[in-house]
Amino acid sequence: MSNDVPHPYSIEVEPLTKPEGHFGWTLRRSGKLIERSDRVYGxxxxAREAALAAAERDTKPMPGMGRR
Incomplete structure (x- = not known):
């Protein structure tokens, strides 16, 4: 897995207030919210690795779903 965010995606990794000391992420494509973490990361x-994996999943078309 690459450390670079593929264009046109952006990833925001932010500290959470609860539980303190943990992180969450948000994935956007061309500024539009695509996915947000539902887990907390230590x-x-x-958190960034999980967001990159989500971006890679989003770039691959699902079988039978056609192209986005």
């Missing part, structure tokens, strides 16, 4: 790096 480090900023782990």
């Amino acid at each position: 480090s900023e790096e782990k």
